Amino acid sequence: MVDKNINKETVVLHADGEWKQKEGTVAPAIYYTATFSANDPTEFAEMAGTPRHGNYYTRYGNPVHDRVISIMAELEGTETALVSSSGMGAIATTLLSLVSAGDHVIAQTRHYMSTTKIMDEMLPRFGVETTVVEQADVKNFEEAIRPNTKLIMIETPVNPTLVVTDIEAVVEFAKKHGILVVADNTFASPINQRPHDFGVDVIVHSATKYLGGHHDITAGVICTSNELAEKIWDTHTSLGSVLSPMDAWLLLRGLRTLPVRMERINENALRLAKFLEQLPQIENVYYPGLESHPQHGIAKKQMKGFGAVIAFAIKGDYAATQRFVSSLKLTTNAVSLGGVESLAVHTASMWEGALNEEQMKTAGIPVNFVRFSVGLEHIEDLKADVLQALKSI
Template sequence: MKNNEKYNRETLVLHADHEWGEKEGTVAPAIYYTSTFPAKDSAEFAEMASTPQHPQYYTRYGNPVHERVKMIMADLEGTETALVTGSGMGAITTVLLSMVATGDHVIAQKSHYMSTAKIMDEMLPRFGVEVTIVDQTDLSAFGDAIKPNTKLILLETPVNPTLLLTDLAAVTTLAKERGILVVADNTFASPINQRPHDLGVDVIVHSATKYLGGHSDITAGVICTSHELAEVIWDTHTSIGSVLSPMDAWLLLRGLRTLPVRMERINYNALALAEFLENQPEIESVSYPGLVSHPQHDLAKQQMKGFGAVIAFAIKGDYAATQRFVSALNLSLNAVSLGGVESLVIHSAAMWEGHLNEEQMKVAGIPPNYVRYSVGLEHIEDLKADVLQALAKI
């Protein structure tokens, strides 16, 4: 489809991959469930083998369904191209191992998704990469942490699970002045609510398992960036082998078709439920970027168009009271992940304590009475009623 920039996102998710539909001659996309593709002769085989990201050579290198997802995601994020991986962590790990080497320095946030935090704390230092952790809400901390060998700054905003924000434009300005790459995890926002590339970010990663897929039936990752960086990242990706299966790519493609519509309802439900929770006497505190009470609400309005599904709140009570609340909910499934059509809830301390030690839990800002609630597409009045009956049981 030509002149994609003139179309709105609701149209892009349906038509950005139009040229593949024309090739296939179908309305619904085909699933290329094959590991390898034949060449008609040796000359074509040589061309296929030497072309990075060829969509019809070997599925570890690319697949037509991958190609369709990439076209839509690049348009949604406003980047030149995109890559797909087998999971969100596959995307983050591939980017980091592509961009840094022994002797380099990385700046990361105090709060990150737990598996990302473990990469910063444990994996990169093993390979001789120095990591400095900073408070993401303090711009001066980023500037103070920069060294002559700083290669990359890793951001995540809003962050999992505290929903603190990072000023993307301010950090990228600092980085650009010094030739430092900026990578941002945009999972918690989605490209509907936030476009980091518009604010100067070089590489955007997603756990497509969440909003992008939207139905809790796949694990997938996406990397959005320039053609130049994509070629470097793809070279590492083929070696690591974090491959997205054709079927999961097809399910991701199907999920993307409804992403704008789902996000509109999710944004509405989550803000309404967050405002409702603030007025309940059993709730100690509520964190949601869309609330005026959020300490970075002005920044949220500045760099986000909507505020997403996830609400973090603290129960007035201890670990056991929080467990009782979560267990008493009927509509919200007690399960990890977020961004699906159904509401999901976790007792944050119960989830993270198996992966982070006590000190890491404190640094991450996860108290024992913390709840992470991912709001789905249910009717908002039903969600409110469910929360009320569960609060009565703590």
Template sequence: MKVVAQSASVASGGNWHDETTVLHGDAGLASDASVVAPIHYSATFRAGTADEFADMANTPRHPGFYTRYGNPVHKRVEAILAELEGTETALLMGSGMGAISTTILGLLSAGDHVIAQQRHYMSTSKLFEEVLPRFGVHSTIVDQTDLQAIAGAIRPGTKLIMVETPVNPTLSITDLAAVAELARPRGILTVADNTFASPLNQKPHALGIDIVVHSATKYFGGHHDITAGAVCCSRELAERIWTMHTTLGAVLSPMDAWLLLRGLRTLALRMERINANALGLAQWLQAQPKIEQVFYPGLQSHPQHELARRQMTGFGAVIAFSIKGGFEATSRFVSALKLATHAVSLGGVETLVVHTAAMWAGTMTEAQMQAAGIEPNFVRMSVGVEHIEDLKADLSAALKGDPQ
């Protein structure tokens, strides 16, 4: 059965820059003359004849049959995301973890072996370490910065390697091209979580990765008002993942898909400002006497800076840093911030800050946090689009303990 075309190539031919793709990559999919895409807020769609209904029902990912299968707004967003990531197609889901879990469950079976990173987003780690073993899928967890460890973990039954770069929350980097070179000759699929970079800063598929996943909640939405996930890959893989998606039902609502489409329109503008702000703040933080260490791939002090420069064109919103004085001093610092908002997530227009050890203390053991590189005085900051001097003033006052 033919998969409904999801690539933006009909509109752009792959010749546009990303800044143009986010605005016009879905132009060939317009259903009317509206400048702004309409919201197709319908769970189900009418067929004109019995034959038409049968065709709709038996066409994978049909955008006008039932919204769990697809929706016209989904199709427009998917076209843009596929073009940005350079893949044949894309799938939308209700959250980033929905995208990751559906992808993994759609591609693996009992008896399969997978390789995952020592440092992943917490829920991704739980998927590999706690959930998959219940279904007979075995995982080997390796240090993602050690290619020999990845190569040494490969077995005859290894079917998939999952990577994430930059990694949450320590911002270490995984060599995407090297992982792809290890996997592809052996017929092993590779999946990369590109959430922390975005396709404007890093394109894993161009480096040989088979499947690229995102928490679209972050940069793509850009305004902290939706949860969404995306999978970018070949049409053949997408159909396999979509089949699992219709079973699990992690569906993105038409309204959230429309908000996601609206967020994508300004992605390039926001990323330009965010990249500049984050690099400037990371450099400024390094010079502050109460800062113990700063972790940001754009800094020359980052141990994998040269690798980051090779596979990234920008370094993203997230800065991690440690405060002198331990847990209590870090807690006071985060509580004293006035402009930066104390909240989870990343990639939006507002700057967000979390005390990482405090956030995950209830869901991770001390040993798990140590394995993930989360120290008691660790702060994760997602830099927004505010004026950088105002952000510096807010951080400076909180470091000094001055009232504002």
């Protein structure tokens, strides 16, 4: 635990200080081993019986995992954290750990597509009912509560439409009814938003995005209390969503620069969003940092920055939108977000393979929608790239 007055730029460099002292190295070591030895049977029994032991078996834990956990817990303000091999590994493990047959879950109409599929298709198979509500009006969550409601799942800002959910309001009535709240904080990052500060019980991340920051790993993080972590870890070890030591090391390296990357990304994205609003070829721009965003006031209340992702609609059809994305030169046509390079996708092309027509409609994804993840390029170069690509429509 580091001094609570220390800034995040320092946290990401020093929250794992005890491991630095143990190893005696400036750069962290990579413990590329599946299993660890014990000196005697007594020590082995202690290792085998300790949840989340970092030196027993890498499916249970690993010293590199421990270093990531120490930093992520500090960044999110939770007691501890867990790591997994993907963001969906983190989400699925959390949900399957905290609900049982006969329970009821409240979710949003807009979630990341794989989260939507868990709510619509997986949980009902195990006897868990799910109600989805329009998250822009927080009263919808409270009206959906039943006597057997066990958990509320929120995601804010939402992928890909950037609708904002009022975290504090959801938590306030959830606590009245003894309901757990899980928040997907991927689109914000712990630099821009800390859901635990508003009382959220579990925060999940796709660490593939901002936390890793270089489009070179797939990873997930779960930040929570020690009590809930042990419950989730028990499911985690059974499901086997294990983060490899190498990917954990790359995630650790990415975390070192997270605050400085987010500062530039936040600045670039806000400037590009304002630029897009002025272009006649653009129909609508959705970015929480814009005053035109319907939940801008809520975003300002709970966020310190607004992230990389801008959603906007081209004045054109499905084919025109595809041409625009394909014509970008500096910005790569690829999934994911939050890395050093800018990425863009035609959202309908990406999501239609995973969601059916009704799910696409519920998620609010029109055919002319673009999801643009702003990177660290110079803002004037990004503007020029957008302008030249717009000529294709």
